[in-house]
Amino acid sequence: MKFSKLTSGSVAAALVVALAIPVIQSSPANAARDFSKVTSAGQAGGLAGLEAECRKEGQLNVIALPLYWANYGDMIDGFKKRYGVKIDEANPEGSSQEEIDAAVTNKGTKRSPDVFDLGLAVAVKYLNTGTYAPYKVRTWNNLTGAKTVDPTGQITPNYTGTMTIGYSGTLGTITKLDDLLDPKFKGKIALNGDPLGSSAAMNGIYMINKALGGTFDDVSKGVAFFKKLKDAGNFINVNPTQATIASGQTPVVIDNGYLQAGVVKEFAKIGKVWKMFTPASVGSTYNSAISAWAPHPACARLWMEYTLGEIGADVWAQGGATPTLWVHLLKTNRATAAAKASIGKSKIVAEAATPAQTAAARAYLKTAWPAAVGTN
Incomplete structure (x- = not known):
């Protein structure tokens, strides 16, 4: 989505x-x-x-x-x-x-x-x-x-745009990926869409994978991290939307940065804080x-x-x-x-996978992703 x-x-x-x-x-x-x-x-x-x-x-x-x-x-x-x-x-x-x-x-x-x-x-x-x-x-x-x-x-x-992790300021400050394994994030972390059909979801996995030293040719490290989040009870199979963010159902969202910037502005209007953490520069x-x-x-x-x-x-x-x-x-x-x-006046170009790399990744994810986190 x-x-x-x-x-x-x-x-x-x-x-x-x-x-x-x-x-x-x-x-x-x-x-x-x-x-x-x-x-x-x-x-x-x-x-x-x-x-x-x-x-x-x-x-x-x-x-x-x-x-x-x-x-x-x-x-x-x-x-x-x-x-x-x-x-x-x-x-x-x-x-x-x-x-x-x-x-x-x-x-x-x-x-x-x-x-x-x-x-x-x-x-x-x-x-x-x-x-x-x-x-x-x-x-x-x-x-x-x-x-x-x-x-x-x-x-x-x-x-x-570039992928990022957006989150409610009430959760403190995220400085590294392992922070997401903290019990305070139980039932709170969502990925935008299904990676088998959503570019945002696929890029979210690429971002995590790259931050862990993985490459576009092998996303297993990223999948393994999402499995850790799921096993800890922190990852939820809910597609984040404007409504789920506003209600607090998805207070941590992995999605495009240009979308998260909009949430920052809207939260500020009502006296709330929405922060962003970008562990690796990936986009499309x-x-x-x-x-x-x-x-x-x-x-x-x-x-x-x-x-x-x-x-x-x-x-x-x-x-x-x-x-x-x-x-x-x-x-x-x-x-x-x-x-x-x-x-801004310039543009930092995020790294992007090729169509062939994404096709190969999705072939792998067809079985690996449901096994790691289940389905929506």
Whole structure:
């Protein structure tokens, strides 16, 4: 599942005021154009052509986008206000694999997702299978990693972050991994999702494993540590959410740092403290893609242009995620002060596993993980 962005205000709304919105008129060319085959804005009559057709479609279907995750609440609101279309938000706590499953299950219906937000391992798994509609946004050449992740434009890296351990300040201060074995953490430690389908969960295991001297090629040390936590009664098979954190059900959460930063802010508003401990620098980049079966193909492409453009990059940055457009924005002095205040002027790149390493790790975890900690 995806979990934690909590910011106030709408950056997207503010930027809309600053940017002129062109007057859109439909044209006969639009009527004859097959937007499900369009691979760039240029083929769609530019953004004006995409917008005109999207307004006709009237809706965009997104999936697995919690409002508190990487500032997606503001992202969704900004898109709706700018283009005047409805957004259907399915299964906000879903995993990357569940996004693909939903598209396959609902193929050919108006309920099928239009766009995806996927962890790298799942995204790459479905490359060249006919699952995605290739599309290169106008900023594609300026997106870090776009050309190396997938030069065909089936998937596009969008934002990244570093894993960390977030926890309630009432539990003291964590300075080393073995602190988590203390009886005071009994029934309190949760991992974001199932590592067999969740990138966040997989990266959580990688982080622990690396801190213990393990490598991306062998995660056994990380699994053994989680088994210790389970045997001590400290690890719980509960997917952490905004609600479980607020209620105190999951006062220790292993998840993306940009999500934990949101909890820090929200806790501060009510006089509470949420701390973070990062035993090793591990992370990964998420990826945007358009479903090959998108029922609203123009809106899907317009969403890609919006989120992977300057407005979307600013929204993600203010949510604590580092957009792949960030380096370009810094070089061109186009990064906003609010974004720089949120994620800093530079970016420390966390180590990331390759898709092949993750596939091998998941093959091992298929039996090793349930044996170590059980199942959700």
